[in-house]
Amino acid sequence: DAGVIQSPRHEVTEMGQEVTLRCKPISGHNSLFWYRQTMMRGLELLIYFNNNVPIDDSGMPEDRFSAKMPNASFSTLKIQPSEPRDSAVYFCASSPRVSGGAGETQYFGPGTRLLVL
Amino acid sequence: AQTVTQSQPEMSVQEAETVTLSCTYDTSESDYYLFWYKQPPSRQMILVIRQEAYKQQNATENRFSVNFQKAAKSFSLKISDSQLGDAAMYFCAYRTRNNDMRFGAGTRLTVKP
Numbered sequence: 001d002a003g004v005i006q007s008p009r010h011e012v013t014e015m016g017q018e019v020t021l022r023c024k025p026i027s028g029h030n031s032l033f034w035y036r037q038t039m040m041r042g043l044e045l046l047i048y049f050n051n052n053v054p055i056d057d058s059g060m061p062e063d064r065f066s067a068k069m070p071n072a073s074f075s076t077l078k079i080q081p082s083e084p085r086d087s088a089v090y091f092c093a094s095s096p097r098v099s100g101g102a103g104e105t106q107y108f109g110p111g112t113r114l115l116v117l
Numbered sequence: 118a119q120t121v122t123q124s125q126p127e128m129s130v131q132e133a134e135t136v137t138l139s140c141t142y143d144t145s146e147s148d149y150y151l152f153w154y155k156q157p158p159s160r161q162m163i164l165v166i167r168q169e170a171y172k173q174q175n176a177t178e179n180r181f182s183v184n185f186q187k188a189a190k191s192f193s194l195k196i197s198d199s200q201l202g203d204a205a206m207y208f209c210a211y212r213t214r215n216n217d218m219r220f221g222a223g224t225r226l227t228v229k230p
Binding site for chain 1: 208
């Protein structure tokens with residue numbers, strides 16, 4: 001398996017522009033997670049989906065951020081308009097669905113390094 | 118609130134020696150899972166080891182083992198026979214059945230040759 005795929009790997013944009021980050025989870029995985037990593041705040045869970053449905057978006061910093069999962073093999077995280085403080089590494093992770101008390105491991109993508117000027 | 122605390126921002130170990138990274142967590146859940154992830158300079162998050170809270174036996178993966186103390190809410194990682202490739206940031210993480218996952222701030226491990 002190719003693992004979790006994220007694109008682009010690097011993104012440089014100017015303040016005010018729209019940014020779209022993409023993620024393809026591991027085939028067969030039912031849960032998908034978006035994280036943000038910064039020096040100041042560490043790793044933060046932004047939102048996660050179970051079976052393409054958003055379950056908890058309480059970590060999304062503000063309305064400028066939105067995430068979608070139109071099907072089991074694709075998800076996007078959009079920032080509109082982007083601001084310099086959004087500069088971070090954004091990770092996508094996937095895991096098989098947690099069920100019956102069985103914990104499942106999250107597998108991370110390589111991340112997208114975003115720089116907003 | 119469910120939190121994960123790694124009290125050691127940085128640790129150093131001599132090659133071939135053993136090092137232990139500390140992690141404590143706070144939760145009211147009874148069913149949860151604990152993980153250690155490694156993040157080398159490439160920034161890829163790599164699973165090192167996992168532990169189910171309902172299992173009393175400590176998990177081991179080759180040179181990596183954990184000391185899980187459920188009552189104390191402690192989950193330390195022991196790396197034996199440290200290698201240069203073990204140098205990285207190590208994150209302790211906690212996850213509930215509802216997929217709520219929280220990470221600690223990380224411990225930067227340096228391995229001296």
